[in-house]
Amino acid sequence: MEYDLLGWPPDGPKLRLDYQRFSYAGKFVMSNTGKAVARDDAETERTRGESDAPIVAAVAFNEDRTDAGTLWLRYVTVDRERRGDGIAPSLLRFVRDRALERGYDRLRIAVNNPFAYEALYRSGFEYTGETTGIAELVLEHPAAGEGEYDAAKRYQAGLEEFRDRDLSAEEEAFLEARRGSDPPDPESHDT
Incomplete structure (x- = not known):
């Protein structure tokens, strides 16, 4: 590529x-x-x-x-x-x-589906806990981890936002496969 x-x-x-x-x-x-x-x-x-x-x-x-x-x-x-x-x-x-x-200093993006969310995590972005007015989740790099920061909890919080939506069967399966998992390693170049 x-x-x-x-x-x-x-x-x-x-x-x-x-x-x-x-x-x-x-x-x-x-x-x-x-x-x-x-x-x-x-x-x-x-x-x-x-x-x-x-x-x-x-x-x-x-x-x-x-x-x-x-x-x-x-x-x-x-x-x-x-x-x-x-x-x-x-x-x-x-x-x-x-x-x-x-x-x-910082890069930000708002995503509207779990596949994009995962791709951004694989690129070193993390969920900020914010959403836009049109229900997109905001992710940024570098991560804004502060205080009692728990990367896995933040990752799962974003996935949970998607679980509350009307999803395709493919999206539901994708989210279920990630239930309870840690965020993907951004240094890994696996798909």
Whole structure:
């Protein structure tokens, strides 16, 4: 997999993604967000031999309006055919590392499903205990562990937020498999 930072906010490039393959495709044509992508270089060599590998995942981000030291990851999308391959956590780690190198103190993201929640944990983010006005859970890096901090309890608290929702059978099974477990190790690159 090849990872590429295409630009930082507010002058990020427009990115046209196939709306049938990528969720939130329309959000990537906005030019005021930074963007990064994951490309499948092996797929290109095998099928087309082109120099530009096909995009299999993308993330859009912008600075917090009130805190220039905070970068918000706004949209993360993975090609429908490649979901579950561990691409999102790797791309998120790539963006996280570039943002920290650039001088951002904190990265935040709001997620609306347990699969995204898990991908963010695999990228070194943790649930803050906050939700947005549209019931998304807010995660951040670095973790804001303070006082009687218990990482497993915080991880489970976020999963519990999802359990109280109307879920697909796949989401219910995913959550049940994680009941009582510790958070995934962000240093592990397993899917």
